[in-house]
Amino acid sequence: MQTHEIVRRFSQHFVSAGHTPVPSASLILDDPTLLFVNAGMVQFKPYFLGDAPPPYPRATSIQKCVRTGDIDEVGKTTRHNTFFQMAGNFSFGDYFKEGAITHAWNLVTGSQDAGGYGFDPDRIWVTVYETDDEAIALWKKVAGLPDERIQRRDGLDNYWDMGVPGPGGPCSEIYYDRGPEFGKDGGPVVDEDRYLEIWNLVFMQDVRGADSPKYGHPPIGTLPKKNIDTGMGVERVAYLLQGVENVYETDLVRPVISRAEEFSGRRYGASHEDDVRFRVIADHARSGVMIIGDGVTPSNEGRGYVLRRLLRRIVRSARLLGVNEPVLASFAEVVRDEMAPTYPELESGFERIAAVVTAEEEAFLQTLTSGSRIFDTAVAATKKTGKLVLPGDDAFQLHDTYGFPIDLTLEMAAEAGLQVDQDRFRVLMQEQRDRAKADAKARKVGHGDGSVYRTVLDAHGSTEFLGYTLLEAEATVVGLLVDGVATPAATTGQKVEVVLDRTPFYAEAGGQQADHGVLRGASFVVRVDDVQSPVPGLRVHRGVVTDGEVSLDSSVIAEVDRGRRAAISRAHTGTHLVHAGVRGALGTSAAQAGSLNAPGRLRFDFTSPSGAVSPTTLGEIEDEINSVLQENREIQAYETSMDEARKLGAMMLFGEKYGDRVRVVDMGEYSRELCGGTHVGRTGEIGMIKVLSEGSIGSGVRRVEALVGLDAFRHVSAEHVLVTSLADQLKAKPEELPERVASLVERLRLAERDLEKVRADAALASAGTLAAAAEDVDGVALVAAEAPAGVSGNDLRSLAADVRTRLGSRPGVVALFAPADGKVSFVVATTAAARDRGLAAGKLVPAFAGPIGGRGGGKPDLAQGGGTDPAGVSDAIAALRSALRG
Ligand code: SER
Numbered sequence: 001m002q003t004h005e006i007v008r009r010f011s012q013h014f015v016s017a018g019h020t021p022v023p024s025a026s027l028i029l030d031d032p033t034l035l036f037v038n039a040g041m042v043q044f045k046p047y048f049l050g051d052a053p054p055p056y057p058r059a060t061s062i063q064k065c066v067r068t069g070d071i072d073e074v075g076k077t078t079r080h081n082t083f084f085q086m087a088g089n090f091s092f093g094d095y096f097k098e099g100a101i102t103h104a105w106n107l108v109t110g111s112q113d114a115g116g117y118g119f120d121p122d123r124i125w126v127t128v129y130e131t132d133d134e135a136i137a138l139w140k141k142v143a144g145l146p147d148e149r150i151q152r153r154d155g156l157d158n159y160w161d162m163g164v165p166g167p168g169g170p171c172s173e174i175y176y177d178r179g180p181e182f183g184k185d186g187g188p189v190v191d192e193d194r195y196l197e198i199w200n201l202v203f204m205q206d207v208r209g210a211d212s213p214k215y216g217h218p219p220i221g222t223l224p225k226k227n228i229d230t231g232m233g234v235e236r237v238a239y240l241l242q243g244v245e246n247v248y249e250t251d252l253v254r255p256v257i258s259r260a261e262e263f264s265g266r267r268y269g270a271s272h273e274d275d276v277r278f279r280v281i282a283d284h285a286r287s288g289v290m291i292i293g294d295g296v297t298p299s300n301e302g303r304g305y306v307l308r309r310l311l312r313r314i315v316r317s318a319r320l321l322g323v324n325e326p327v328l329a330s331f332a333e334v335v336r337d338e339m340a341p342t343y344p345e346l347e348s349g350f351e352r353i354a355a356v357v358t359a360e361e362e363a364f365l366q367t368l369t370s371g372s373r374i375f376d377t378a379v380a381a382t383k384k385t386g387k388l389v390l391p392g393d394d395a396f397q398l399h400d401t402y403g404f405p406i407d408l409t410l411e412m413a414a415e416a417g418l419q420v421d422q423d424r425f426r427v428l429m430q431e432q433r434d435r436a437k438a439d440a441k442a443r444k445v446g447h448g449d450g451s452v453y454r455t456v457l458d459a460h461g462s463t464e465f466l467g468y469t470l471l472e473a474e475a476t477v478v479g480l481l482v483d484g485v486a487t488p489a490a491t492t493g494q495k496v497e498v499v500l501d502r503t504p505f506y507a508e509a510g511g512q513q514a515d516h517g518v519l520r521g522a523s524f525v526v527r528v529d530d531v532q533s534p535v536p537g538l539r540v541h542r543g544v545v546t547d548g549e550v551s552l553d554s555s556v557i558a559e560v561d562r563g564r565r566a567a568i569s570r571a572h573t574g575t576h577l578v579h580a581g582v583r584g585a586l587g588t589s590a591a592q593a594g595s596l597n598a599p600g601r602l603r604f605d606f607t608s609p610s611g612a613v614s615p616t617t618l619g620e621i622e623d624e625i626n627s628v629l630q631e632n633r634e635i636q637a638y639e640t641s642m643d644e645a646r647k648l649g650a651m652m653l654f655g656e657k658y659g660d661r662v663r664v665v666d667m668g669e670y671s672r673e674l675c676g677g678t679h680v681g682r683t684g685e686i687g688m689i690k691v692l693s694e695g696s697i698g699s700g701v702r703r704v705e706a707l708v709g710l711d712a713f714r715h716v717s718a719e720h721v722l723v724t725s726l727a728d729q730l731k732a733k734p735e736e737l738p739e740r741v742a743s744l745v746e747r748l749r750l751a752e753r754d755l756e757k758v759r760a761d762a763a764l765a766s767a768g769t770l771a772a773a774a775e776d777v778d779g780v781a782l783v784a785a786e787a788p789a790g791v792s793g794n795d796l797r798s799l800a801a802d803v804r805t806r807l808g809s810r811p812g813v814v815a816l817f818a819p820a821d822g823k824v825s826f827v828v829a830t831t832a833a834a835r836d837r838g839l840a841a842g843k844l845v846p847a848f849a850g851p852i853g854g855r856g857g858g859k860p861d862l863a864q865g866g867g868t869d870p871a872g873v874s875d876a877i878a879a880l881r882s883a884l885r886g
Helices: 003-015 041-050 097-109 133-143 232-242 256-266 271-294 303-319 327-338 350-384 391-400 406-415 424-445 452-458 564-584 614-630 642-647 710-730 735-765 767-772 793-809 832-836 841-852 870-883
Strands: 057-066 083-091 124-129 148-154 159-161 168-176 195-207 220-233 472-482 489-491 497-499 519-521 523-531 538-550 555-558 592-598 599-608 634-641 661-668 672-674 690-696 700-710 775-777 782-786 810-820 823-830 852-857 862-867
Touching: 003 057, 003 083, 003 097, 003 232, 003 767, 041 057, 041 168, 041 195, 041 220, 057 271, 083 097, 083 232, 083 271, 083 564, 097 133, 097 168, 097 195, 097 220, 124 133, 133 168, 148 735, 159 195, 159 564, 168 220, 195 232, 195 303, 195 852, 220 232, 256 271, 256 303, 256 327, 256 424, 271 303, 271 327, 271 350, 303 327, 303 350, 327 350, 350 391, 350 406, 350 599, 391 406, 391 424, 406 424, 452 472, 472 538, 489 555, 555 564, 564 592, 564 599, 564 614, 564 690, 564 700, 614 690, 634 642, 642 661, 690 710, 700 710, 710 735, 710 870, 735 767, 735 793, 767 782, 782 793, 782 870, 793 810, 793 823, 793 862, 810 832, 810 841, 810 870, 823 841, 823 852, 823 870, 841 852, 841 862, 862 870
Parallel strands: 124 148, 782 810
Antiparallel strands: 057 083, 083 220, 124 168, 159 168, 168 195, 195 220, 472 497, 472 555, 489 538, 497 538, 519 523, 519 555, 523 538, 592 599, 599 700, 634 661, 661 672, 690 700, 775 782, 810 823, 823 862, 852 862
C-alpha cells in the first residue's frame, strides 16, 4: 500500500468518525521550547491546556515532523527518520481511552477491502502505563487481546509529554510483531526491533512541571479536561505494508537512494557501509527539503544549524560513495516529486529550495577544499614531532573556522594513520557552547531568567502598547529589576529594567530596533537605552536611573526619543519598499530572510534563486522606490483577519506565526505587508533612499543595505565632494574619472614591471661580487649566501648558474638562499670539477636542509628546494661548509 493511500485511509477513517481534518502545521511554530514541530499535537497545545477554546471537539491531521535527537542512528537501524509524518487523531474533552483504543484498533486490523490496514490481529501487541488497569481492561474488551500480549511499562516508555512543562499523560503503544526471524520472543519489552511500534495513544490528562512523570515525578496538576492525542508513524506503517526492510526503502524515500546509485555507480544492498550512506542521504534529503520548504536557511545556530548539518552530512556521505560532483539539487528534485502531491509548496517554492541547497553545497565543497589544506598542515606538523595524535585544538579550529564536521576530521585522520584528541576537542566545544549560551541569554533575556518576567506578566498582564499613535504617555511602574532580581526601588546610577502597565516604547522586534527615551517620575528620571520583550506580551525598558529613586507603583511620563523613532520608522517603511521593489524585479521566489531597521539605515536580506542582482536591476529598483517616495503615498496600518489579509495579497514571512487577527501595513498596490512595526504617515517623509550595496551573506541569501532620509542625502553629498576633489586632483571632468584612473593603474602596473626587471638585472649583476667572495673549503670554492633581495624563482637559478660559470674550472659549489614571506627557497649548483670530486648538488641538500626545515633535490649539477624557517639560513650555510670539510 502506497504512503499516499495509507494517509488517505487514515484521514477518511477519522473524518467519518466525526473528526475535523486539520492541515499540517509548518515545521516552524512559534514555540520557544521547540526547534521543530515534532508531534501532531503541537499545534493543538493551547486546546489541551485550556488556553484557548477548541474550535472542534475532534480533529485529525497528518503532521510533518522533524526529530534530530537520534541523527546518528539514521541509516543504521530500520526505523529512525529525521523527517516523518505523524498521523494523529485528537479529542479535546470529547472521547477518552475507550474511543481512542476502538478507533485505532478498527483501522489497524480492519480489512483492506473495508478501508483498513489489514494487520493480522494475532500479531498485535500493546504496552500500557504500569498502573493503567483501565487501559488493560479496555484492550481486552475492545480488541479481545489476551493478557500475554498486553505489557506494562514504566513512565520512561509509557508516559508522554513534550519534554518540557506542559500537557502530558500516560500512554498505550501499539506494536506489530514482524516475526521470530527478526528477534527474540517476549514482546516489545524484550525487543523493539522485532516488535515495531506503530502507534502511540496518549491519554492527555496531566500538567507536568519542571520534572517529568517519565522519571517518576508526580504531575503538578490536571488538565481542565481529559483528552486524546495519538500519533501513528506513517513511514513505519508503510514499511510494514510494503514488505520492505526498513523505513528508507518505502515508496517516498527509496527514489532518493536510486538517484544516489546513479550518481555513484554503486549498488544499494552490496555493502553494509555503503547502505548506511545511501540511507543517510535518502533520509536527510527529505528532512532538508522539507525544512527549507518551511523557510529555514542554513546558518550556524538553531534551526539553520540543524539544516546545515543535515545537508553537509548528505554531501559527505555522497563523497564517501565516491561522488564528487554537486548532488543536492538533484536529490531535492526527487524529494519534490515524491512529496509535492501532499505538500504543494515544494513545487511552487522549488526554485528557492534548489538555490538554497546549491549555495550550501558550493560553500561546503569550498570548506572541504580549504579545510583539507589546514588539515594536511596539521597532520604534517603532528608527524614531524613523531606523535600519533592530532591535537584537539586543530580539530576544533577545523570545526570552528572551516566548518569541518568532527566525524570528517576523524575519518581523514584515520586515513593518515592518526588519532584525534577528542577529549580536548570536546572541552573546547563545550567552552564555545557555554560562551554562546551566555551571550544569547544576555542578549535576549537580560540578567534575569524568564521566570522573573513571567511572574510580572502573571501579576499584571501584558504591557499595553500605545506607540502606534503616542510617543508620550502616563504609566505606572509594575515591575522593577536590578541585576535580574525584582526589587522595590532603585536609585541614581543603578542599571534597571522597568516594566510599565502601558508604554509608547517599541520593543525590538521584526528587525526594528528598540526606542530610546526617558521615564520621568515626580522625583526621578530613568534613561531608557533598550526595550526588549523577553516573554511574549511583556515590554521591558532597560536603562539607568539618572536622577532620584524609582520605585514600584510610581507614576511616570514615558517619553520616546522622537528623532530616533522617526528615523527608525523611515527605515522601516523603506524596508517595505525595498522588499516590494526586489519582489517586483526578481519575482516572488525572492523571499525576505531578515531585516534591520535602524535610525537612517536599513538592511534587507532575501533568498535569491538567481544569485547576485545586477547593478542595472539594482539601479532600477532604487529608481522605482524613490519615485514611490515622490508620489507621497499614504501609509495605512489596520487590523484585519488573516483570511482577509490573504485575500488582499498581503506579504507574509515564511516561518512567522501569525494569529487570527493581523496588522497590515498598506501603501496601496505597491506594498502590502503583515507587520507590527512603526512607519511614517506618507512615503514623502522619507525623502530619499540610497542603496549602498548588494551582496551575498551565504547560502543563497543576499543582502541589500541602504541609507534613508537625511542620511542618504548626506552620503550622496559626501560622495559628490569626494568626486569633485578627485576630479580636481586628476585635472579631469568627473565623468572622465573612470578612464583616467584605469589608465593610471595601467601605467603604474607597467612601471612596476619595469622596476622589477631593473631590480632583477641589478641582482644578477651581483654574480661577479658573489663569485669574488668565494671561500676556499678544503680546495673547493664555496659561494654560500643569501641572494640579493627580490631574486627568486627562475632568477635565483640563473644567478646561481652565473656564479658557477664565474668559478671557471675550479671545483666549486654555489648555494643561494632567498628568504621571503616566512619561507625560504634555495638553489645549489656545482661545477664540473666539483662533480668529478663526487660533489653532487642533489646529494648536498640533506646536509644543510635541517636548520631551515627544508626539502629539495635535483641533479648532480643543479638542485633546488624550499624550507619553512628563514631564520635558519646562516646555520644552513655553516652546515654546508662543514659537510664540504667532512
Ligand atoms: N504526542 C505523541 C507522540 O508524539 C502521540 O502523538 O508520540
